[in-house]
Amino acid sequence: DTAVSQTPKYLVTQMGNDKSIKCEQNLGHDTMYWYKQDSKKFLKIMFSYNNKELIINETVPNRFSPKSPDKAHLNLHINSLELGDSAVYFCASSLLPGDTQYFGPGTRLTVL
Amino acid sequence: AQSVTQLDSQVPVFEEAPVELRCNYSSSVSVYLFWYVQYPNQGLQLLLKYLSGSTLVKGINGFEAEFNKSQTSFHLRKPSVHISDTAEYFCALANSNSGYALNFGKGTSLLVTP
Numbered sequence: 001d002t003a004v005s006q007t008p009k010y011l012v013t014q015m016g017n018d019k020s021i022k023c024e025q026n027l028g029h030d031t032m033y034w035y036k037q038d039s040k041k042f043l044k045i046m047f048s049y050n051n052k053e054l055i056i057n058e059t060v061p062n063r064f065s066p067k068s069p070d071k072a073h074l075n076l077h078i079n080s081l082e083l084g085d086s087a088v089y090f091c092a093s094s095l096l097p098g099d100t101q102y103f104g105p106g107t108r109l110t111v112l
Numbered sequence: 113a114q115s116v117t118q119l120d121s122q123v124p125v126f127e128e129a130p131v132e133l134r135c136n137y138s139s140s141v142s143v144y145l146f147w148y149v150q151y152p153n154q155g156l157q158l159l160l161k162y163l164s165g166s167t168l169v170k171g172i173n174g175f176e177a178e179f180n181k182s183q184t185s186f187h188l189r190k191p192s193v194h195i196s197d198t199a200e201y202f203c204a205l206a207n208s209n210s211g212y213a214l215n216f217g218k219g220t221s222l223l224v225t226p
Contacts, residue, residue: 042218
């Protein structure tokens with residue numbers, strides 16, 4: 001019955017690798033988000049999709065590419081991983097932009 | 113541009129004492145305001161939100177916050193804290209300028225001790 005789920009929960013990888021994080025919501029929401037939480041716990045928006053269309057794309061390196069195959073899923077693919085990509089990545093969803101956002105449990109990415 | 117400032121990075125408090133976590137915001141357009149809580153190694157959980165209407169907002173776990181437009185503040189309060197309230201608390205705003213994505217403050221770490 002998890003509302004917003006993410007896989008994997010932990011991801012440890014080497015510099016230069018390519019990895020993906022998956023997010024799924026079963027709330028019937030139209031809007032999904034990716035946030036990054038750095039080592040100082042600061043949270044920053046990366047992307048937002050509404051009805052599978054990209055509506056927010058903050059200043060994020062091109063190595064990060066979100067993909068929304070349907071309204072219930074928003075995946076994050078990262079190419080050529082760098083040390084600075086180490087962080088916790090949170091997926092969230094809301095019924096509409098501006099509504100309450102419900103967060104997933106997070107994916108802790110460690111780049112060695 | 114919009115911003116959220118949480119004035120205290122850490123707030124230590126004794127169990128059963130009252131607490132106030134301060135949040136100020138800046139925005140050129142009308143805002144929605146939120147408080148989220150993050151327990152260790154977990155995701156974020158909504159405590160309460162202000163969208164419009166009554167400026168005093170009540171949330172879960174006995175928390176409440178008051179929206180003050182003239183002082184651009186949205187401080188979080190609880191009259192009596194428990195050990196289990198120990199967590200990181202984030203104030204956030206959303207508005208049309210940000211596409212309604214959440215713009216977070218840097219967080220306040222609440223530490224409740226016996």
